[in-house]
Each structure stands twice: as C-alpha cells, then as structure tokens.
Amino acid sequence: MLDFSGSLDKDREILNVLLRAEAEEANFLKTAPAHDAADRNRATGPRERGLWLRESFLRLHMSKLYDELTCGCTEFPRLDELAERAATAVSRLVPTAAELAADRGRGQRHKDGREQELGVFFGAVLDAPAPGRHLLDTMRCPTGRALDLLPELRGAERVDLGPVCVEFRDGAGHVLICHQQFLNAEDDGVVEALETAVDLVLLDDRAAVGVLRGAPMTHPRYQGRRVFSSGINLTHLYEGRISLLGFLLRRELGYISKIYRGLAGPQAVEKPWIAAVDTFAIGGGAQLTLVFDHVVADTDAYYTLPALQEGIIPGAANLRLGRLVGPRVARQLIFADRRIRAADPDGAALADEVVPTRDMDRAIExxxxxxxNPAVVANRRMLRLAEEPEDTFRTYMAEYARHQSRRLYSTDLIANLERTWIGRSRT
Incomplete structure (x- = not known):
C-alpha cells in the first residue's frame, strides 16, 4: 500500500488512486457469485479498507482541508454544502449530492452504504478542535428559510410550516409538532421544519420563552389527545428516506443545539425553553426532554428509548441521560427499553412538574x-458550562457521526426494520 506524503495536494491524488482500486475490487466482488458466507464477507473488505484510507488521509489533512473548504473559516457551509465542497475538492472522499439523491428512497436494505464515508468525514471535522468548533457555530446560525420568513412573520401570530407550526401568545413562542400521519414521529422534513420554527422563536422579539409541544392528534387511537413524540419515523427509515446529514446529524447539531445553546453568529441569542410532554415521549422525544430548562409532563405520560430494538444510537442521550437519572437507570432505558411513567419515582428526574392533563396549559403558562426573569439566560449558560462544555459535545458528536453512520447499514438494523415492517403489514 502506498504511503501518504504529508502534502495535501499530493495525497489527494494518492487517495484517489487507492480508492479507485478499492472501488473496482468492491464492484467485482459485488457482481461475482457468492458461494458461501466467506465469499460474502470478503466483499466487505474493500469498503472497510476504503473507510480506513479516508480516516488516514483526514487525520493528516483535516485542518488544512477544512480551511480550503471554508476559505479560512470565513464562510459557513452547512452539512450538505460542506459535504459537496469536500466531494469536489477530493475525488471519491465522500459521495456527491447527486449520488446521495440517486441512493435515497431505494429502501434501507438496498442502499449502497456510502453515507458511512460521510460519517468518517464529519467525524474527522468534529474531532479537529478548530474545524469542529467552526462547524458547530455554523450549524447554530439561523437557516436561510427562517431569515426569509421572519419579515412576514412580524405581523402574524401563527406560521404554518407543514408538520410544525409556530404560534406567538402571551410572550412565548409555541412550537407545535403536528405530523399527524406518524404521531409526531421525526424524519428529514420534520427536522427541517423544527429547525426553522426554533429559529423563528429565537429571532422574534415577541417571544421571551420557547415552548415545544405536540398538537392534538386526529389518529383514531389518540383522537383529540396531544402526543409529544413517537421518535424516529421507522417507515421512512425502512424506505431509505432517513439521511445521516438531513436527519441524524442535522437534528443534533441544528435545532436541538439551538434550543440548548441558542443561535450563533451575528444573530446570536438564546432563550429558555419548556417541553410539554403529553401521552408519551418515545425515542427521540425522550432525547429532546434532556436539553430543556423546564419539563411539564402529563401524569399519564411515559418515556422510552427503544434504541436497541431499532439498532441505532439514541442521539446524544448517551451523553446526557446519566446526568439526570444516573448511570444504572440510563442503561436500563437504553439497553432494556425500560418504560418510565412520568408519575413514577424515576420519572421525577425527567420532569420538573407532573400534572393532570387538565392542568397542563396552566402549568406551562x-x-x-x-x-x-432576566437572570435566567445567564444562569442557564453557567449551568451548561458545568454540565456539558461545548468541546465535550463536539468530541461526542465526532464518534457519534462515525458509529451512527455504520449502524444505519448494520445487518441487525436491517433485520429489525424488516421484522417491524412485516409485523405492521400483517395487522
């Protein structure tokens, strides 16, 4: 195997040659008949070597490459744009936007797995202190959609973003999740709408506080009841429509970070946030509650983290959950899908108030x-500094990018999705 030279310009050429050879071998093995398990396992070898080559290249050149991609950190490309710039700057380093678009919607079982290359790339970006901090700041700047909507919102009390809407009343900005078909499950489109909504609440001077709550449902089983979140949209995951960049990374680095840390850049601002947990907070919904300043839960509500059933890592819950419930209960939630009712003793660690459904509105107000109180924002900053310094989050997310990108294409995750889909089709 060729060694890298230490020169970015020379090494990108070397990497291209090496990755071309790995791709040719992978394509050959993919089309050759597999007679046994050993043949099938050998077919994964070139992909693994390719990921290792990318890791080795990026370990040498990440800082210089990131400067090139961002013009010395004077530009602020978000995840998709940064990946596209990287694909142009270093051939075969990551898939292009066109390649990702062609792969999307094939069904998770049939996708080619090149998002793992994005996991390696963004893991390296986040591992490098200066590039990682710049990317975190970039992802906490307001989105273009939010800035475009802001002028017309100034005179409106409500804005409809499809699966999410924003309402302003009594000095608070209320973000309502109303993804009716999927009981407020999150997917790429919901994450985009939630980030826009959070931006609008943070940017609009009418709101001193943000509130996140589920809208009343039209689903026959929950007709008229509010639901907080049913987690990741497993239907879209099965169909191959949950993306590493548009969902798994954008969610953590985008709207959740903005709730927890506020906006960055010229419009830097942060506000306290309230979560209102009605009925259940499953998976991603339970993860969300960990970053709020105040959580109000319905006495009938419950929390679960079915990450192992799904085969994925539950966002930043592994980083944050133990601080609230302790390491043993955190493991029970993550490893054993333990259900915790809001009214149970352990539920007290996940909510500040547990009230009957009829009292939820009053408790939120x-x-x-x-x-x-003007001192709240300064104190939430100091609490955050003690609980989760930004570099702690950055290094966690570096490993998350690598491991979650692999989990997306793991055989157990695919099998779990198949079982879930078959089970639903029989009911």
Missing amino acids: TAAARLT
Whole structure:
C-alpha cells in the first residue's frame, strides 16, 4: 500500500488512486457469485479498507482541508454544502449530492452504504478542535428559510410550516409538532421544519420563552389527545428516506443545539425553553426532554428509548441521560427499553412538574412567566458550562457521526426494520 506524503495536494491524488482500486475490487466482488458466507464477507473488505484510507488521509489533512473548504473559516457551509465542497475538492472522499439523491428512497436494505464515508468525514471535522468548533457555530446560525420568513412573520401570530407550526401568545413562542400521519414521529422534513420554527422563536422579539409541544392528534387511537413524540419515523427509515446529514446529524447539531445553546453568529441569542410532554415521549422525544430548562409532563405520560430494538444510537442521550437519572437507570432505558411513567419515582428526574392533563396549559403558562426573569439566560449558560462544555459535545458528536453512520447499514438494523415492517403489514 502506498504511503501518504504529508502534502495535501499530493495525497489527494494518492487517495484517489487507492480508492479507485478499492472501488473496482468492491464492484467485482459485488457482481461475482457468492458461494458461501466467506465469499460474502470478503466483499466487505474493500469498503472497510476504503473507510480506513479516508480516516488516514483526514487525520493528516483535516485542518488544512477544512480551511480550503471554508476559505479560512470565513464562510459557513452547512452539512450538505460542506459535504459537496469536500466531494469536489477530493475525488471519491465522500459521495456527491447527486449520488446521495440517486441512493435515497431505494429502501434501507438496498442502499449502497456510502453515507458511512460521510460519517468518517464529519467525524474527522468534529474531532479537529478548530474545524469542529467552526462547524458547530455554523450549524447554530439561523437557516436561510427562517431569515426569509421572519419579515412576514412580524405581523402574524401563527406560521404554518407543514408538520410544525409556530404560534406567538402571551410572550412565548409555541412550537407545535403536528405530523399527524406518524404521531409526531421525526424524519428529514420534520427536522427541517423544527429547525426553522426554533429559529423563528429565537429571532422574534415577541417571544421571551420557547415552548415545544405536540398538537392534538386526529389518529383514531389518540383522537383529540396531544402526543409529544413517537421518535424516529421507522417507515421512512425502512424506505431509505432517513439521511445521516438531513436527519441524524442535522437534528443534533441544528435545532436541538439551538434550543440548548441558542443561535450563533451575528444573530446570536438564546432563550429558555419548556417541553410539554403529553401521552408519551418515545425515542427521540425522550432525547429532546434532556436539553430543556423546564419539563411539564402529563401524569399519564411515559418515556422510552427503544434504541436497541431499532439498532441505532439514541442521539446524544448517551451523553446526557446519566446526568439526570444516573448511570444504572440510563442503561436500563437504553439497553432494556425500560418504560418510565412520568408519575413514577424515576420519572421525577425527567420532569420538573407532573400534572393532570387538565392542568397542563396552566402549568406551562406559570413556568413561562417564571422563566422570563432576566437572570435566567445567564444562569442557564453557567449551568451548561458545568454540565456539558461545548468541546465535550463536539468530541461526542465526532464518534457519534462515525458509529451512527455504520449502524444505519448494520445487518441487525436491517433485520429489525424488516421484522417491524412485516409485523405492521400483517395487522
């Protein structure tokens, strides 16, 4: 195997040659008949070597390459744009936008797995202190869609973003998830809408506090009841429509980070946030509650983290959950899909108030009024500094990018999806 020279320009050429050879071998093995398990296992060898080559290249050149991609950190490309710039700057390093688009929607079982290359790339970006911090700041800047909507929102009390809407009343910005068909499950489109909504609440001076809540459902089983979140949209995951960049990384680095840390850049601002947990907070919904300043839960609500059933890593829950419930209960939630009712003793660690359904509105209003105290923002910053310094989050997300990108294409995840899909089709 050729050694890298240490020169970015020379090494990108060397990498291209090496990756071309790995791709040719992988294509040959993919089309050759597999007579036994050993043949099938050998076919994964070139892909693994390719990922290792990318890791080795990026370990040498990440800082210089990132400067090139961002013009010395004077430009702020978000995840998709940064990946596209990387694909142009270093041939075969990551898939192009066109390649990802062609792969999308094939069904998770049939996708080619090149998002793992993006996991390697963004893992390396986040591992490098200066590039990683720049990317975190970039992802906490307001989205273009939010900035475009802001002028017309100034005179409106409500804006409809499809699966999410924003309402302003009584000094609070209420973000309502209304993804009716999927009981407020999140997918790429919901994440995009939620980030826009969070931006609008943070940018609009009418809101001193943000509130996240599920809208009343039209689903026959939950007709008229509010639901907080049913987690990741497993239907879209099965169909290959949950992306590493548009969902798994954007969700953590985008709207959740903006709730927790506020906006960055020229429009830097942060506000306290309230989560209102009605009925259940499953998976990603339970993850969300970990970053809020105040959580109000319905007495009938419950939390679960069915990450192992799904075969994925539950976002940043592994980083944050133990701080609230302790390491043993955190493992029970993540490893054993333990259900915790809001009214149970352990539920007290996940909510500040547990009230009957009829008292939810009043509890939210009271908490919002209390959080308008001018000293709240300064104190939430200091609490965050003690609990989760940004570099701790950055290095966690570096490993998350690598491991979650592999989990997306693991055989157990595919099998779990197939079982879930077959089970649903029989009911």
